[in-house]
Amino acid sequence: MALDIEQVRWVSHLARLKLSDPELAIMTRQLGAILEYVGQLRDVATEGVEPMAHPLPVANVFRPDEPVPSLPVDEALSNAPVRLGDFFGVPAILD
Amino acid sequence: MTGVNRTAADLIAAQQAGESAESIVTAFLDSIDSRESKVRAFLSVDRESALEQARDVDTRRKSGKPLGLLAGVPVAIKDVLCTRGQVTTCGSKILEDFRPPYDAHVISALRGADAVIVGKTNMDEFAMGSSTENSAYQVTRNPWDLDRIPGGSSGGSAAAVAACQAPLSIGTDTGGSIRQPASLCGIVGLKPTYGRVSRYGLVAFASSLDQIGPFSHDVTDSALMLEAIAGHDPRDSTSVDRPVPKYSNSINEPVGPLTIGLPREYFGEGLDPEVESAAREAVRVYEKLGAKVVEVSLPHSRYAIAVYYLVATAEASSNLARFDGVHYGHRAKDFDGLIDLYEASRGEGFGPEVRRRIMLGTFALSSGYKDAYYLKALKVRRLIKGDFDAALRTCDVIMGPTAPTAAFRVGEKADDPLAMYLSDIYTISCNLAGFPGISIPCGWTRGGLPIGLQIQAGPFEEEKLLRVARMHEQATDWHLRRPTL
Numbered sequence: 001m002a003l004d005i006e007q008v009r010w011v012s013h014l015a016r017l018k019l020s021d022p023e024l025a026i027m028t029r030q031l032g033a034i035l036e037y038v039g040q041l042r043d044v045a046t047e048g049v050e051p052m053a054h055p056l057p058v059a060n061v062f063r064p065d066e067p068v069p070s071l072p073v074d075e076a077l078s079n080a081p082v083r084l085g086d087f088f089g090v091p092a093i094l095d
Numbered sequence: 096m097t098g099v100n101r102t103a104a105d106l107i108a109a110q111q112a113g114e115s116a117e118s119i120v121t122a123f124l125d126s127i128d129s130r131e132s133k134v135r136a137f138l139s140v141d142r143e144s145a146l147e148q149a150r151d152v153d154t155r156r157k158s159g160k161p162l163g164l165l166a167g168v169p170v171a172i173k174d175v176l177c178t179r180g181q182v183t184t185c186g187s188k189i190l191e192d193f194r195p196p197y198d199a200h201v202i203s204a205l206r207g208a209d210a211v212i213v214g215k216t217n218m219d220e221f222a223m224g225s226s227t228e229n230s231a232y233q234v235t236r237n238p239w240d241l242d243r244i245p246g247g248s249s250g251g252s253a254a255a256v257a258a259c260q261a262p263l264s265i266g267t268d269t270g271g272s273i274r275q276p277a278s279l280c281g282i283v284g285l286k287p288t289y290g291r292v293s294r295y296g297l298v299a300f301a302s303s304l305d306q307i308g309p310f311s312h313d314v315t316d317s318a319l320m321l322e323a324i325a326g327h328d329p330r331d332s333t334s335v336d337r338p339v340p341k342y343s344n345s346i347n348e349p350v351g352p353l354t355i356g357l358p359r360e361y362f363g364e365g366l367d368p369e370v371e372s373a374a375r376e377a378v379r380v381y382e383k384l385g386a387k388v389v390e391v392s393l394p395h396s397r398y399a400i401a402v403y404y405l406v407a408t409a410e411a412s413s414n415l416a417r418f419d420g421v422h423y424g425h426r427a428k429d430f431d432g433l434i435d436l437y438e439a440s441r442g443e444g445f446g447p448e449v450r451r452r453i454m455l456g457t458f459a460l461s462s463g464y465k466d467a468y469y470l471k472a473l474k475v476r477r478l479i480k481g482d483f484d485a486a487l488r489t490c491d492v493i494m495g496p497t498a499p500t501a502a503f504r505v506g507e508k509a510d511d512p513l514a515m516y517l518s519d520i521y522t523i524s525c526n527l528a529g530f531p532g533i534s535i536p537c538g539w540t541r542g543g544l545p546i547g548l549q550i551q552a553g554p555f556e557e558e559k560l561l562r563v564a565r566m567h568e569q570a571t572d573w574h575l576r577r578p579t580l
Contacts, residue, residue, distance in 0.1 A: 011457050018438040046471065056289060058332075071197070080421070081423075082426065
């Protein structure tokens, strides 16, 4: 399918990915080519086929309900770009 | 074999005969030093820590203490696996300074086996690529021809073993990222069954496809390494709780009677004639050993790349949402509010291929398109797996070339994402189905480039897969070749 640059701009916002206008233009062309290629899947008859999200028959896995030590705060915060006390620093989202 | 040309099994035997782990590890560290300016396989090397681990093995050996399966053997690690306190970049600028606070399961298992971790290897950013050119840091070269790529995404790990900078390394395989570089570098690479090796501490790309596995010069070494890293781990809820066979014990037992399936789709358009003739010659080796060959069909395999690039990118778009400029990794300096902080940090931190895949995956999952793209791909995925199930009812293993061509030139496909994707055409179905696959060297082109044979088997049949691969190795000597560097 053909994509236009405004659709690609919207997807970049959904993906939380800042792209410049020239980057958006390149992305529009490249995604368009890939979508054209994957469009061949339309030729495959899949009526009644169950989607396969996973190679194994997975089920929820529970562990025993016993407390175990978790990552110490200092280690959990050791890679934080901005640390505020015992928290990750983020810009204010409420006035 | 002598010096750094030796296999892990050679090095284990040498230590039992009196050679020290320290001298072995020193030799490999020196090999890294002297060859790295040509190969550029490593993103980081920790010489002091490696020597310390080696001396510890020597001390314990002297005092008669029990040692692990890979005692004193140098191992290189793809930089997508978390190593406690050591930088883990995933080949990305977004993780340039990231020091994980814990070890991945595979790292703990290797340490438990007394292997010596020598360094972290280059890769396509977040394992997205087939040439290792998508690394944000450097271009790794194929040790057989420095103008060519080593394959990818585990290109650094493959090149490190081929160049004898380490006898063993760890890679990850989401669509062929172990088998394809193994093929292009003339070594052995094994992708285990999905769930065989815990993914705990592996920075996720596509969670329903990713598996961790070994690179080595020969099949015996891959068996040893798989034995060391496989097994159930409660920290990865998809790791499977079933016993790990002693792969290295049974490795020399031929499989008989053996029926080999050759998929007609793997010998068609796009396959280089030299690669085809090497793969067919490898099959004749098995025939001489008494194997029966049948033609099989994987009719939906022509759709595998289309399915893969929807499923893998959809999963990646979700997995890579964690890189937000808040918890770890790059954070933009200039931004206006929280959403802009996310968008700017990610826009600056991710390279072109990662952005492209996040965008494709986000689109495939977006409202109005999810049914037509993502769900459609999941349905065709089931048909692809069904092809494998049907084929494996008529044969024991499936064989064919690992990649359609030998290593291509640096830059040759860098500007054409689709052409690059097509180099994984024979390896991708295996990940979609969750089955194990191995690539072993089966010849060289007239131009001196390695060619790989891919062997695939049913789920959890690694033991059979390794024994079948070893049959070829015992009848040929391709695995003894080493490049001149």
